[in-house]
Amino acid sequence: MDLAAFYELVEKNKSFMIASHVAPDGDSIGSVLALTLALQKIGKKAVPVINDDIPEKYKFLPGSDLIVKETSANYDVLIALDCGDIERLGFDKQLKEYGAIVVNIDHHKSNSYFGDLNLVDSNASSVGEMIYQLLDGKVQIDYDIALNIYTSIITDTGSIRYSNTTPLSLKILAKLVDKGIRPDYVSRQVFERRSLASIKLLKSALSTLEILADGKIASLLITQDMLKVAQANEEDTNGIINYAREIDGVEVAVLFKENEDSLIKVGLRSNEKVDVSKIAAKFNGGGHPRAAGCQLRLPLKETQEIVLNAVKLAIMEETGERCN
């Protein structure tokens, strides 16, 4: 990463738009706010921009009230965080119309290097971790900045449960706790808040659980009717697929979600062996080996049959065992 070029660019310019992707999460919001607050601290004009609603649970983050949606204002520099490509920003105009210079700071392997300056580190657990490294020794990382970075790292590592957790991530977390961050407080905000609707939806979804292929496949269903009865929204469906994936003996978990326009969204997760991105690709979907998805415009029953057969085949190919 060319840090010197980044520091020079910050020194030479005055106004910065710090932007990140739609459907914001803890890393995009936390890293945008950490960098915004740090730039403001050294006397720069910095505005955080996310072209979407900020989920309630992230409103405890210092500076979250500063975030605006897409703006027509011009800045010297547009810094895009946590965006593999420019479409993720959800902006209408060309990037150059927002900032004369475009900086792309990201940790996705698939990054398209769309910036004039690109800081891409696919080994970083989170963009928050990259922002920490950028600021370390340059700006005093105060409590507010620390809280944003801590939230970035724990959300993107699932509280150090995912494979992207590195010694560096843990060392940075240690330094942030040294600055007064209370791990239990942050975790309560990020991980331990459930809407009543999400609990009701979870109950309905779990009652659809089917175990197939000698226990290697677990399948769940969320219908439009369930969403209505629970008064739940899209966000409330997050994480439900993991209940299927975590069952002892299960290798592949599948979640079928009925969309309003009779499209069926299919989520796929695997534990150790099966590359579910290959299964998703068969239906024009995509993703990672352990987490992928696709969409089918077919009746529910038919979709379930086709996808579950593809999963059985993939398990058979991977394990050499015939599934029933």
Next chain:
Amino acid sequence: MDLAAFYELVEKNKSFMIASHVAPDGDSIGSVLALTLALQKIGKKAVPVINDDIPEKYKFLPGSDLIVKETSANYDVLIALDCGDIERLGFDKQLKEYGAIVVNIDHHKSNSYFGDLNLVDSNASSVGEMIYQLLDGKVQIDYDIALNIYTSIITDTGSIRYSNTTPLSLKILAKLVDKGIRPDYVSRQVFERRSLASIKLLKSALSTLEILADGKIASLLITQDMLKVAQANEEDTNGIINYAREIDGVEVAVLFKENEDSLIKVGLRSNEKVDVSKIAAKFNGGGHPRAAGCQLRLPLKETQEIVLNAVKLAIMEETGERCN
């Protein structure tokens, strides 16, 4: 902590029983195995003793097959780990009959200092963390020892979600990942294994959810019938109360569990304000301010009415607001 005395004692003696409490968890098993393997590594005779069954999910820990239940053998030294008092060991005989010298290594504030040598550090997240500090620089911490210590720390901190997570805990985790520990692998073993029975039980329990007192109380019920239908056991009920506690706006969560002998076990959790140990105490129970429990030998309906009224009263006293 008098580390010098500990090192001297290890040097002077040959055989060690490394013991911990009944109802073993990740910290007791992990710390017992880490210390056992380290002592064996420097040529000592060391036997891990836990007078209870080892839960399936901890059998991935290196050395877990060495663990024996209470033994009549005599050792030079008995080292008790993670035990606030000697009763926790669940042994029949006096401690001196197992080891001529008794060492007590623990992190509970309430520790009774029952050893000839007592290393008690209530600021340590886990006994595993204390064992790391004891071994650091003295024994080469290899992968097997590292895996046991890593498991100790993440189980007792709830994957760094609890308030006992300190900069030191995080720094030690960083060093262990540097030694080859894969955070996602360990987390999968410890946190991401659910029995099919536990999922079925969760579904039934969630369908009993009641929200009271303007959303401040959430109550769940687990009957003997639910356990039978789900083919679930006591362990499968773990954590279900948190679904009630984590609902937005809830201050106190209550779980009623019907026992075989028509006793009702009541679990109580609170989020920020109410000291549930005081509520439990009214019914001869006890616990901590945020987690407590009691038992009532009354019909279910009556138990629910009495306990929920006590919770309403406690919330009213705490918040000054009248509950409905």
